[in-house]
Amino acid sequence: MKRKTKSMGALVLVLFMLVSVIGGTGFALDATQDAGFETAEAAAVRALTEDFFEKKQQNFVSEKEISLAEFYAPAVRNTLAEKTSSKLFQFEKIVRQSIDADVSRENFEVTINKVKVDGNTAAVTAYENYTYILDSAEDGIVSSRGITYNISLSKHENEWKIDRIKTNNELEGLVEGVADVTTLFVADSAVTPVADPTIEAEHIRAEEQKRQNESQSARGVISRTFHWYSGVQALTYALEYSNSSHSNYDTEPYNDLFDQHNPKDCQNFVSQCVWAGLYGTNTAAAIEAKSLPMIKTAGREWWSTSSEACSNGTWTSIGSFKSYIEDGGADKDGLVGATGKAGSMANGCAGDMVHIRDSDGVWYHTYIIVQATGTSGSRTNANYYVCAHSANRRNETLQSILGAGQSNLRLLTISGSYY
Secondary structure (H helix, E strand, O other), rough: OOOOOOOOOOOEEEEOOEEEEOOOOOOOOOOOOOOOOOOOHHHHHHHHHHHHHHHHHHHHHOOOOOOHHEEHHHHOOOOHHHHHHHHHHHHHHHHHHHOOHHHEEEEEEEEEEEEEOOOOOOEEEEEEEEHHHHHHHHHOOOEEEEEEEEEEEEEEEOEEEEEEEEEEHHOOOOOHOOOHHHHOOOOHHHHHOOHHHHHHHHHHHHHHHHHHHHHHHHOOOOOOOOOEEHHHHHHHHHHHHOOOOOOOOOOOOOOOOOOOOOOOOOHHHHEEEEEEEHOOOHHHHHHHOOOOOOOOOOOOHHHEEOOOOOOOOOOOOOHHHHHHHHHOOOOOEEEEEEEEEEEEEOOOOOOOOOEOOOOOOEEEEEEEEEEEOOOOOOOOOHHHEEEOOOOEEEEEHHHHOOOOOOOOEEEEEEEEEOO
């Protein structure tokens, strides 16, 4: 493919400077500050933060390495490469450069949601929304991601500098324990798609159950009815509640009828998608009543309301959810499904989930597939479009998030639920 020439003129950086004291969307004003006006120190902190994001974004899209060291405190610069945030920025840049020829119409929007100055220290909360189009995508699909940044600063020789950056980007868990993040990146040519027989068998079983359900129920062969999981219903919900373009706060696109679990909302969001895939009724009355397809049966609970989720973790914990669906069957209420092996990713479908593990081997984050292009059995990361929470991701391919590597990924599929 012919390489596109990019210039920073094609990148739009919109910095929304909110000067208000309403709720959590404005600056935190210090005691010497009149309402509605920034102090000089708060303005200086904000200006440095905006400059940092602009330079970070220039580095992200550039083939060259653009240093961010000037924004950090002197003591931090010596070990900057070891910081998790720096590893994150480096890994994202590597992945971005690997798909450079396929990326167009990139746009960045940064909102400074909160600035708090306390003497010679300061704290900033910012939200970065990044949208782009993959030229290889069907129908001009817009991909987006929204990341929350918590930035700690201090004053050095009368200048504000960054001491620490913490984000809600799930990739921090991937890079944190890795000395060299380049080892995490795998090129397309190094990957041979491998299908997972357990996942395929569960897909087939789901279709068979769907066909047999009506006749079995009519004859009374089973005591419980099998309710088929619709990947279309699940992905429709995922796309509706993962819009990262909201700038005032990272949870703005969330369904507020459910309890939120930021900054670790991934499984909570996926459970909501599965609930929608089982035709859950998206009303306050139904959710507060824990109406079916939520499960209230003792020992098989799977439910959430606006204020809490079941205490067994099946709604909010990746590990508990996995065990729950694998333990399901016709003899008990609740979900039934299967989990694939690490690296066997070639036969995922829309509505399936993708788990990612960290350097310690812990499966810590989950995505939901909203589109699977290509042919089942030969799909790569480029074929899977996913949505997620914490960070907010909408219509991003696994390749644009992680590169082509699949050794730290596995599939999970739901066939349905018995009750």
